[in-house]
Amino acid sequence: MNSTTKVFGVLILGSFVFLSAINYMADNIDDYEAVPLPPPKHKTIVSHNPMIKVDATSRSKWTLVDFSTGETYSIKDLEKERSKLNKYPWDIGFQRTKIITNSGLTNPDGNVAVRNMGPVDFDSVSVAPTAGYIQDAKSYGKIINKAIADWYLYRTRTHNVESQKNVYAVRMAEGGYLKMRILNYYCNREEAECKTIMCGRQEAACYGIEYVLPKESGRHFPPPVIPDKEASLISDSPTSPISILPEPVN
Numbered sequence: 001m002n003s004t005t006k007v008f009g010v011l012i013l014g015s016f017v018f019l020s021a022i023n024y025m026a027d028n029i030d031d032y033e034a035v036p037l038p039p040p041k042h043k044t045i046v047s048h049n050p051m052i053k054v055d056a057t058s059r060s061k062w063t064l065v066d067f068s069t070g071e072t073y074s075i076k077d078l079e080k081e082r083s084k085l086n087k088y089p090w091d092i093g094f095q096r097t098k099i100i101t102n103s104g105l106t107n108p109d110g111n112v113a114v115r116n117m118g119p120v121d122f123d124s125v126s127v128a129p130t131a132g133y134i135q136d137a138k139s140y141g142k143i144i145n146k147a148i149a150d151w152y153l154y155r156t157r158t159h160n161v162e163s164q165k166n167v168y169a170v171r172m173a174e175g176g177y178l179k180m181r182i183l184n185y186y187c188n189r190e191e192a193e194c195k196t197i198m199c200g201r202q203e204a205a206c207y208g209i210e211y212v213l214p215k216e217s218g219r220h221f222p223p224p225v226i227p228d229k230e231a232s233l234i235s236d237s238p239t240s241p242i243s244i245l246p247e248p249v250n
Helices: 003-033 082-087
Strands: 051-055 062-066 071-075 092-095 098-101 113-118 137-139 142-144 152-155 160-163 167-171 177-186 204-212
Antiparallel strands (some): 051 204, 062 071, 062 092, 092 098, 113 167, 137 142, 167 177, 177 204
């Protein structure tokens, strides 16, 4: 047997092995495709606390929120309209994923400050801390509040924004305290949906925020009121009663 015949035989044998492997894989793929995938598991959050939804969809305006009254105000330019920052009794401002507070370099006359408590159980935070609060400052050329600037994760696979579910203690403009947690960033979708599909930017920037104020002036937060009926479940975004904030006042 000459070398040409041997080479030809090896090629035939290799082709046979390759085609057999491909056929085997194709059969297995068909089998697996016929079996439906199990439903995705999503973390369920139970809440009995007040909820608000903040419209921060504008790219040219800031929505300023007064959590003590639920009022919102609109401002276009933080520098040119600085007088409005003192005119309105606001605590936290929202524009898309950006968050500012009524404090520091944003408004030197403001008293607001934020402390990041981390991803702890929301209801377990019963007292606002006395120290560790941060005001707005400049970082890498931008004015931010480092306590809350990293409130979200950006998912590169779906290009969606997902809240880290951190609890924030806030010293408010009028001197009281607030605790809050951002549960959702999307207007008409649950955040759980946006973990597996791409949610468009036009559907984004409607914050779903859980929050609690002290009953009286002080640092102690009341426990949630748990109804006798079945608890309302929030699957990564609020479905319990939501207070839709009114249109911002210009």
